[in-house]
Amino acid sequence: xxxxxxxxxxxxxxxxxxxxxxxxxxxxxxxxxxxxxxxxxxxxxxxxxxxxxxxxxxxxxxxxxxxxxxxxxxxxxxxxxxxxxxxxxxxxxxxxxxxxxxxxxxxxxxxxxxxxxxxxxxxxxxxxxxxxxxxxxxxxxxxxxxxxxxxxxxxxxxxxxxxxxxxxxxxxxxxxxxxxxxxxxxxxxxxxxxxxxxxxxxxxxxxxxxxxxxxxxxxxxxxxxxxxxxxxxxxxxxxxxxxxxxxxxxxxxxxxxxxxxxxxx
Numbered sequence: 001x002x003x004x005x006x007x008x009x010x011x012x013x014x015x016x017x018x019x020x021x022x023x024x025x026x027x028x029x030x031x032x033x034x035x036x037x038x039x040x041x042x043x044x045x046x047x048x049x050x051x052x053x054x055x056x057x058x059x060x061x062x063x064x065x066x067x068x069x070x071x072x073x074x075x076x077x078x079x080x081x082x083x084x085x086x087x088x089x090x091x092x093x094x095x096x097x098x099x100x101x102x103x104x105x106x107x108x109x110x111x112x113x114x115x116x117x118x119x120x121x122x123x124x125x126x127x128x129x130x131x132x133x134x135x136x137x138x139x140x141x142x143x144x145x146x147x148x149x150x151x152x153x154x155x156x157x158x159x160x161x162x163x164x165x166x167x168x169x170x171x172x173x174x175x176x177x178x179x180x181x182x183x184x185x186x187x188x189x190x191x192x193x194x195x196x197x198x199x200x201x202x203x204x205x206x207x208x209x210x211x212x213x214x215x216x217x218x219x220x221x222x223x224x225x226x227x228x229x230x231x232x233x234x235x236x237x238x239x240x241x242x243x244x245x246x247x248x249x250x251x252x253x254x255x256x257x258x259x260x261x262x263x264x265x
Contacts, residue, residue, distance in 0.1 A: 011047040013038030013197030014161030014190055018169055019262070021186055023177035027263045033153050034145065034262070036169055038161035038197060039063065041071035052076040057152030060141050062086045062164040071159075084140045084156075086164045088133035090124075105210025112214045118224065121163070121217065125229030128167045129236060129243065139248040141168055146250075146257040160197070162190035162221050170226055171233075174240040175255060176263060180230075184223060191220040 009015050018034035035054060043051055058080045061073060064087050073081060111117045128134045141156055148154070158164035166187050173183045195202070198219045202212050237243040244250045 009043075009047055009050055011042040011044065012040060012051070014165075014193040016189070016193070018172075021173055021178050021182055023263065024179050025177060027177070027265045029173065029176055029178070030262055030264050033148070035153060035155040036161055036165050037155060037157040038165075038194065039067070039071050039157060039159050040073040040075060043074045048074065048076050054155070055152050056155045057150050058082060058144060058154045060084050060144060060154065060156040062137060062141070062156060062158040062168070064088065067159055082140065082144065084137035086128065086134045086137040086158070087124075087131070088137070089131050090127060090133070105205060105208050105214070108205075108218070109211055109214040112217055117217050118222065121222070121225045122228035124163065125167060125225050126232040128164070128229050129233045129247065135247050135249075138168060138171070139250055142172065142244070142248065142250055142258065143254065145172070146254050146261065148261055160190070160194045160219065162194045163225070166190055166221060166226070167229055170230070171240055171243070172258070172262075174230075175244060176259060184226060187226050188221060188223065191216075191222075195220045 015035065015037035017031045018036045019029040019031040021029045023029070035056065040051075040059065056079055059073060059075060060082045061068060062084055064085055068083070075081060108117075128138075145154055156165060156168055170183050170187050173186060174180075178186075195216065198215075201219070202215055205215055206212050233240065233243050237247060241255060244255055245252070
């Protein structure tokens with residue numbers, strides 16, 4: 001079953017519950033504990049009130065410093081903001097450059113036709129596995145999730161909620177025992193939700209003479225992106241449990257806390 005959408009908040013791209021997925025042994029990832037989304041910089045007073053209804057106590061921002069400066073999160077009072085910069089060691093990776101990438105329709109269309117864009121995204125997903133800043137950021141995120149001391153939900157996000165956020169969700173679901181095909185189904189929800197959130201950019205691209213279909217590999221996701229990261233993880237570490245332990249420094253104790261907190265049934 002795909003992740004359950006969160007209450008609709010048009011100001012927050014790609015917002016949904018990170019739970020609701022079944023594991024291979026018949027358990028279910030709890031809902032109402034984890035949310036995932038794109039950036040939170042467009043919350044007006046009404047949206048802030050709606051967001052407060054989710055009872056989120058902690059927001060983990062996976063974006064670069066430049067992204068945060070361009071669109072700082074706007075949060076209700078009392079919400080803790082934690083910065084975990086996944087691409088701190090590679091701030092020019094494509095997920096951190098989405099607005100810049102689509103300024104020239106002719107260049108975008110050529111890069112997509114040549115497969116350049118797709119290969120860059122696939123390489124970024126491999127870097128999620130081994131880049132020091134990525135390991136540090138994901139370790140901080142999963143440690144926070146495993147803790148959950150205040151009992152309130154946690155939300156994690158990047159710019160579009162599809163790449164850095166998508167990798168976090170995919171690897172967490174893998175650790176919890178969700179089958180690979182269900183992990184991919186959950187990941188691919190961003191293809192629809194992120195593209196919908198970027199509709200103004202798509203419309204502007206079309207008005208400038210571009211083919212909107214050329215933006216799909218940039219503003220959406222493709223199965224090859226996740227496969228590149230997972231294949232690299234398994235090549236380097238063997239299993240997702242070993243990546244958590246050896247790559248992120250999160251041993252069996254933290255992994256068990258994640259399962260205990262997030263699984264039911």
